[in-house]
Amino acid sequence: MGIEDHVRESIAETLAELVSRGELRAAVTGAKFSVERPKRPEHGDVATNAALAVQKLAGRPPRDIAALLAERLERREDVASVEIAGPGFLNLRLKAAAFQRIAGEILRAGSGYGRAPAAVRGRAMVEFVSANPTGPLLISHGRGAMVGDAIAALMEASGYHVNREYYINDYGNQVRLFAQSVRAAAKKEEAPEGGYGGGYVHELASYLALNHAALLASGDDAALSRLAVTRMLDGVPGSRELGGIKNTLAGLGVRFDTFTSEDSLHRWGKVDACLDELERAGRLETREGAAFMKTVEYGDDKDRVVRKADGNTTYFAADIAYQVDKFRRGYDHLVLVLGADHHGYEARLRAGIRAFGLDDRRFEVMFFQLVSLLRDGKPYKMGKRLGNLITIDEVVDEIDEAARRVGAGADALRYFYLSRHWNVSIDIDIELAKKATLENPVFYLQMGFARLCSILRRAQEVFGLEPPPFSEALAERIAHPDELAMLAHLGRFPALVLEAADAREPHRILFFLDELSKQFQSYFTRLKSEGDAILPLASQMAEPHWKDRWDQEKSLARLLWVRCIHTVYRAGLRLLGITAVERMVPLAARDAEATPELSPHPTEPDSD
RNA sequence: GCGCCUGUAGCUCAGCUGGAUAGAGCGGCAGCCUUCGAAGCUGCGGGUCGGGGGUUCGAAUCCCUCCGGGCGCGCCA
Structure with missing residues (x-):
């Protein structure tokens, strides 16, 4: 507490x-x-x-x-x-004891500090990304991915059992057009009206021409679109440009528990069953050959077509069936993370849910605002693979390379995507994200953690000291005003996690960590100016009998305190999905031309 | 025209769900530091919280209205 x-x-x-x-x-x-x-x-x-x-x-x-x-x-x-x-x-x-007590709470809870008991608040589903499998993930999808993932993580920490789901729009016109575009590309023909262009379509076409020539020639649109969608999701072997949506997400550290296919909803008859149910309940009305759902009765501004005059169901019909199916799968709470350009959908979805007698207070939609990329403050321009569209993979690769660390790009994107409330639009400057300097807030945050690790490492390697277990006697030695103030800040973490989870606002965690990082840096500098230190400095150890003058208990108390910061810092980073890097790349190695290959940096096992 | 989001320091944004003299980062200015790890630290300057009205002990926060910006309003997905 x-x-x-x-x-x-x-x-x-x-x-x-x-x-x-x-x-x-x-x-x-x-x-x-x-x-x-x-x-x-x-x-x-x-x-x-x-x-x-x-x-x-x-x-x-x-x-x-x-x-x-x-x-x-x-x-x-x-x-x-x-x-x-x-x-x-x-x-x-x-009194100081009120602050010191927090150290005990943190060390007792370890990496579980700030986490509510698991799954006591019911089952929630967070649906996010759900990008059409007709192209690679673009930079704005990335925000949905990070925001959805972070909200899911926060909700888990606050006691929900959370399922992360991706809805695959693999049914209807768009995927049929996609298949036709691929077939056209294979024949070196123009894409059909409203179809897909871009380099990746051609790359997919040549892959299929090599491996599935018969299917390409067959004219079986349904089979071709199933294959094309699978390749978009899983990737084309050996192709970075078509690395696959699932791999892009994995590279961002985003994992899904379930993928639900729109096509399967149709195949299992769930969409028809949903329409039958509405029909029996008198919620449908036929006008000019099309079936309309009377959503106005439930707060929408006009009625919506669910079955077109040609007999096909609309996307909306499937979406209602899908939301209802989610509830019937046993979720108490649905969260849907969508781009701001979809907000027109909320009213009709809500209406659909209410038409089924479900409580739409258990249905939550979050619309994240759009993202634009900058390079040195100017609009981003890069490859012409997709015209002006920028894929996540391109950006991630560029940052990984600059930092010489796989995962650096994902960390940077996480930071920038989560550093603002999702309801404001953001600009991300890729040149800033690449910098290993103080201007780059991602670097600052990760360096702060690395410094804590380094202090604990030095204690162990030079002095053979491990952070001691909590004891009141030792905690009483945590007495510096900055130390007590930081304990107070750390003590806010559990309440903050709850607040951030309930508000669905991951950026609060990020601000907390930035503040923590800054406080420690300020303390560290102040301590030095006061002629004090956590551990004896090299210059002090050069003097004779330095050990006699060393207040080892105070060092131990401070190690205990550093351990507290380290624990909360790591817990916060984990909630955000940002890598807790234990050692930053030495500048010398960074500048050396001798190590061009990218490799993940070894991190110590989580020992909290 | 209607709906959703938004307007806070030069720039980018927080503001703990109504609290005291509105904060941070970047940028600017002045000192200090040269390292237990390299992101330095401290102070200063910078504001009609888009405008106006209302609610009350008290408003950046809630309500109304006007103004500016973004997005959306298909028998597309």
């Missing part, structure tokens, strides 16, 4: 005491109030508006209530002093 939660509990108890003594009305016990770490140090370690928040329920002036609360709070174990400020704020100063 973080500092704020402890204090909140104390205040709630104190309010209850005051009620039982007849000082306040009973109504105040349920009141909401804020407890926060104030921005200004003169407002104490924690501040609360409790007296202001309950004034109406109590029917007394806030400063009177504040005085009652202050008098009693001051007697509590962790509280050093209480001050009444302004209209009735309470500013509390806490």
